[in-house]
Amino acid sequence: MRALVLAGHSVQVVATDAALRFVGRPTLEAISRNPVHTELYEGVAEVRHVAIGQAADLIVVAPATANFLAKLTAGMADDLLGNTILASRAPLLLAPAMHTEMWQNAATVSNVATLRSRGVHFVGPASGQLTGADSGPGRMSEPDEIAAAALALVGATQDLAGRHVVVTAGGTREPLDPVRFIGNRSSGKQGVALALAAAARGAQVTLIGANLEVDAPPHVTVVPVMTALELSSAVTDAAASADLVVMAAAVADYRPDAVASAKIKKETQGDELVLRLVKNPDILQALSAARLPGQVIVGFAAETETDRDRLLQLGRAKIERKGCDYLVLNTVGWTEGFATDGNAVVVLDRSGHIVGETTGSKASVADSILDSVVRALGAGVRA
Numbered sequence: 001m002r003a004l005v006l007a008g009h010s011v012q013v014v015a016t017d018a019a020l021r022f023v024g025r026p027t028l029e030a031i032s033r034n035p036v037h038t039e040l041y042e043g044v045a046e047v048r049h050v051a052i053g054q055a056a057d058l059i060v061v062a063p064a065t066a067n068f069l070a071k072l073t074a075g076m077a078d079d080l081l082g083n084t085i086l087a088s089r090a091p092l093l094l095a096p097a098m099h100t101e102m103w104q105n106a107a108t109v110s111n112v113a114t115l116r117s118r119g120v121h122f123v124g125p126a127s128g129q130l131t132g133a134d135s136g137p138g139r140m141s142e143p144d145e146i147a148a149a150a151l152a153l154v155g156a157t158q159d160l161a162g163r164h165v166v167v168t169a170g171g172t173r174e175p176l177d178p179v180r181f182i183g184n185r186s187s188g189k190q191g192v193a194l195a196l197a198a199a200a201r202g203a204q205v206t207l208i209g210a211n212l213e214v215d216a217p218p219h220v221t222v223v224p225v226m227t228a229l230e231l232s233s234a235v236t237d238a239a240a241s242a243d244l245v246v247m248a249a250a251v252a253d254y255r256p257d258a259v260a261s262a263k264i265k266k267e268t269q270g271d272e273l274v275l276r277l278v279k280n281p282d283i284l285q286a287l288s289a290a291r292l293p294g295q296v297i298v299g300f301a302a303e304t305e306t307d308r309d310r311l312l313q314l315g316r317a318k319i320e321r322k323g324c325d326y327l328v329l330n331t332v333g334w335t336e337g338f339a340t341d342g343n344a345v346v347v348l349d350r351s352g353h354i355v356g357e358t359t360g361s362k363a364s365v366a367d368s369i370l371d372s373v374v375r376a377l378g379a380g381v382r383a
C-alpha cells in the first residue's frame with residue numbers, strides 16, 4: 001500500500017473480515033490514506049459493490065489465501081471483495097500466502113492453473129519461513145516485489161517501451177561430478193529486481209537466470225542456465241536483439257577442466273583432492289567487443305574492498321578492461337550484498353565518472369541503475 005501511494009496512486013482498501021483480524025482498520029486507513037471498505041450492504045445507493053471494481057486500474061490481493069483462490073476460481077461474490085473483482089475488468093494480481101501443503105494441494109494447484117489461464121497474474125509465493133516452525137514455498141512475496149509487479153501492470157514510467165532488455169542474474173555453478181558443483185553466494189535478487197523494473201518501464205525482458213533462489217517476475221521470459229558456458233551461449237543469443245544488456249550474474253571465472261561422470265569417492269582420492277580449473281570466457285568483455293550499434297552494455301563488479309577510493313579505482317580499471325558502457329560497483333562480504341534485501345551501488349560510465357549512486361532496497365537500486373543508463377540508449381537496436 002505504502003509503495004503504491006508513494007508512487008502517486010490512489011489506493012482503496014477492500015478488507016475482508018479475516019483481513020481485519022490481522023490488521024486493524026485504522027492502520028489500513030492511515031497507510032492507504034482512504035476510508036476502508038468492508039461491507040457489501042454499505043453504500044448501496046452509490047452501488048459501491050460494483051463502483052470500486054469499475055473504477056480500479058488494478059486489483060491486488062495480498063495475501064491471497066487458499067480459500068480466496070478457491071472462491072475466485074468458482075466466481076463467488078458473497079462479500080465485497082468478490083463483488084469488486086467480478087465487477088472489474090482491471091488486471092488482477094494475486095500474492096498467495098499459505099502453508100506449503102495448502103499451496104501444493106491438488107485443489108489449489110488446479111485453481112491456480114485455471115486462474116492463470118484466465119489471465120490472472122501472480123507474484124510469488126516465495127519460499128521461506130511460514131507461520132509456526134515450518135518453512136517452504138507459500139510465504140507471501142516481499143512487499144517491494146508485490147509493489148513492483150503491481151507497478152509493472154499499471155505501466156509506470158514507460159521509458160523502456162519497445163526496447164528489449166536482457167538481464168543475467170544469479171550465480172553460475174560449475175559441476176565437479178553429478179552431485180557437486182563450485183558455486184557462489186549470489187541469490188539473484190538484484191538481477192531479478194532489475195528485470196522487474198525494466199518490465200515495469202515497458203521493456204520486453206529476457207531474464208537469463210543462473211540458479212535463481214528467488215522467483216522470476218511475471219511478464220518476463222526466463223531462460224534458466226546452470227554454468228558459465230550455458231550463460232554465455234544464452235546471453236549471446238539474446239543480445240542479438242537487445243537494446244540493453246545488464247550482466248548482473250555472478251559468473252564463475254574458472255570451471256573444473258573435467259567433470260567426473262560418477263560421484264568422486266574418498267576411497268579413490270585419499271587425504272587430498274586436487275582440482276584443476278580452467279578459465280571461463282569473459283562474457284561481458286566479449287559482449288562489449290561485439291556490441292551492436294546503439295546497444296548499451298552494463299556490467300557489475302562485486303568487490304570486497306571497503307575503502308571508497310580504492311573501490312572506485314578497482315571499478316575504473318574494471319570498466320576499462322571489460323569495455324562495457326557502465327559498471328555498477330558494490331561492496332560484498334560475509335554479510336553484505338548477497339541474499340540481502342538492500343544494496344548500495346555506485347554507477348560508473350566509460351570515462352570512470354560517477355553517474356549514479358544509491359542505497360536502498362534492491363527494487364529502488366534497480367530503478368536508479370536504469371535511470372542512469374537509459375539515457376545512453378540509441379535509436380533502437382531492433383528498429
Ligand code: CTP
Binds near residue numbers: 280
Ligand atoms: N563476468 C563475465 N564473465 C566472467 C566473469 C565475470 O561476464 N567470466 C561479468 C560479471 O557478470 C560482471 C562483471 O563481469 O558483470 C564483473 O565480474 P567480476 O567477477 O567482478 O569481474 P572479474 O572479471 O571476474 O574480475 P575479478 O578478478 O575481480 O573477479
